[in-house]
Amino acid sequence: MEESVENLQGVLDDIASAAGEAGRAPGDIDLVAVSKTHDAAHIRPVLRAGHRLFGENRVQEAAGKWPGLREEFPDVRLHLIGPLQTNKVRQALALFDVIETMDRPKLAREIAKEAEKTGRMPDCFIQVNTGAESQKAGVIPEEVDAFIASCREEYGLPVRGLMCIPPVEEEPSLHFALLREIAQRNGLAELSMGMSSDYRVAIAFGATLVRVGTAIFGARTPYPAD
Numbered sequence: 535m536e537e538s539v540e541n542l543q544g545v546l547d548d549i550a551s552a553a554g555e556a557g558r559a560p561g562d563i564d565l566v567a568v569s570k571t572h573d574a575a576h577i578r579p580v581l582r583a584g585h586r587l588f589g590e591n592r593v594q595e596a597a598g599k600w601p602g603l604r605e606e607f608p609d610v611r612l613h614l615i616g617p618l619q620t621n622k623v624r625q626a627l628a629l630f631d632v633i634e635t636m637d638r639p640k641l642a643r644e645i646a647k648e649a650e651k652t653g654r655m656p657d658c659f660i661q662v663n664t665g666a667e668s669q670k671a672g673v674i675p676e677e678v679d680a681f682i683a684s685c686r687e688e689y690g691l692p693v694r695g696l697m698c699i700p701p702v703e704e705e706p707s708l709h710f711a712l713l714r715e716i717a718q719r720n721g722l723a724e725l726s727m728g729m730s731s732d733y734r735v736a737i738a739f740g741a742t743l744v745r746v747g748t749a750i751f752g753a754r755t756p757y758p759a760d
């Protein structure tokens with residue numbers, strides 16, 4: 535068996551046990567397999583094993599591999615989990631079912647405009663910069679309630695939930711708790727939080743989506759720009 539398929543099963547087992555410990559049903563947590571930097575040949579075994587939910591960071595990279603994979607596996611669901619530039623919105627909406635990284639009015643406006651033109655509306659998550667880190671994307675916590683309201687009222691976007699990436703040096707649970715609190719007061723059901731190193735913690739704090747790359751596909755070669 536491919537190592538990635540064994541890893542996938544291990545992560546699914548872990549999700550089930552973390553859910554059990556938290557008194558939650560395993561089926562309430564979806565696994566987004568993060569396949570960024572990996573080519574189609576490396577992703578295919580995980581698809582063959584029956585997994586259908588994937589995440590990618592870059593529009594251009596996803597455009598190179600997912601249209602082909604979708605022909606083989608039409609029921610794939612693809613989440614964009616990296617920053618989206620407004621000039622790539624059209625291409626992103628053609629490729630992705632869910633945009634997890636909505637974080638500014640200009641982007642919300644562009645997504646709404648493009649969705650109206652094409653009739654294809656993605657589910658949207660708002661990325662919250664819970665650590666208010668200057669180099670990181672996302673809406674800062676003080677501004678998120680107003681942004682959620684404007685996405686709903688001004689742009690008519692289907693906001694499903696929130697997403698965060700905690701600061702690397704900090705205890706993630708504080709950030710997960712903050713994200714959950716923001717979601718609760720805004721009536722949002724979905725929480726995308728938790729990566730390879732902390733998805734069990736995220737599940738204890740209510741994650742409904744965990745985004746796991748390394749623990750499934752192995753170590754990545756960093757992007758040249760990183």
Ligand SMILES: *Cc1c(COP(=O)(O)O)cnc(C)c1O
Pocket residue numbers: 568570591615616699729730731745746747748749
């Ligand atoms: C790369 C990435 C992940 C997956 O990270 P791992 O540590 O490899 O599990 C999750 N979320 C986002 C936003 C990412 O960019």
